[in-house]
Amino acid sequence: MRVRFWGTRGSIPVALTSADIRDKVAQALYLAEGRRFESIGEAHEFATRHLDFSLTHTFGGHSPCVELETSGSEYLVCDMGSGARPFGAHVLARQSGKPATVNVFMSHVHWDHIMGFPFFGPAYVPGTHIRIHGCHDVLESAFRLQQAPPCFPVEFSQLAADIEFLKLAPGRAHEISGVRVTPAPQMHSGDSYGYRFETDGKVIVYTTDSEHKLENRAQTERFVQFFQGADLVVFDAMYSLADAISVKADWGHSSNIIGVELCQMARVRHLVLFHHEPAYDDATIEGVLRETRRFEELTRGTQPLQISAAYDGMEIDV
């Protein structure tokens, strides 16, 4: 299974400004210390080997949208944040005119998780099947509402694709497109749901917009069970622990520290920090990643936990 991240930012999409880009270029030139490159390839080599990720890349970008590519012909994707626009372009390019079948799994229907759908190209292609899975009663009405006048010029009813809304039962396993999918309730305003995907002996957990109350041991044990033995966990690490349990308590998000602790307890192999705080720049997110890896080292038991920070365009093979 391949996991492809189309949108990784929380709450609202962000874009680099011209000043951000100029600063990255200036820092790269400064760090090159007068080196002479004979080709653009040599310059790329220097950038890759010697410069920080946050200088040569950006975490992005779009709000949540994460694709799970399986050996099957249907598409699976979590959330329809603004990353759904480039994901849609990818689907159209790959299908080369053939209609697609897309299975969407919705964590919840807050705006940052549905805002990409009106820009999801396949929704405008006749013959496309879009199955939107979720646990909320308001799933369909939320999608229709954001395309109702005066919010958007194309009403939901005008979309050419065949679009179905399918209610899933939390805590129960569902067989969908060859994948065993189990939703789990999470703590977030209006509720949210995480998903455990199991196929070909691999397990991926998508768990965003989820707050963890440290005093609630039953909740902790439930999440350890939900994550148990996963190959990859995509985790809402929006805040620092100090913020998550004080000034931002009850805001419905979690922290890198809690992500590491839960994954260690559940013997997860790879934790991906996700739903980045929109106020963080690239260097800050890279710093959080570095510190989170250090925290894992300090607290490691018998099994190491690999840690990554999601960025738009990242692909992980599981």
Add this chain to the structure above:
Amino acid sequence: MPLAHRLYDNALVLAPTGRLDHDNCEAFREELAPHLERSAKDGAAIVLDLSGLEYVSSAGLRCFMLAAKQAKAQKSRVVIAAMQPVVAEIFQIARFNLVFEAFPKVRDALAALSPAAAAAFDRG
């Protein structure tokens, strides 16, 4: 978790030891409660002497946060002293360094609270 305590003038030094995690954080809170009640009555500031603390998890950090909140509501305060390097790193990664005043040594913390507390510490 046994919680050694000692009063220096109007400052109370509490010294948790070992590991503070999900398994013992509630016991630690129970140990801490009477000291916080006392602080509410006489206004004593609390110094958490972490020189004997080897590890603190998120649940343990939450206990510190709750103690600090309660103390603040009682017009008192909780400060940190003498963290071991690992615990200091965890504080920094969790951004608790932005929440708590931390001092290299217990005496430094007492001196910041009151000259009388530091003098009492010097007298032994």
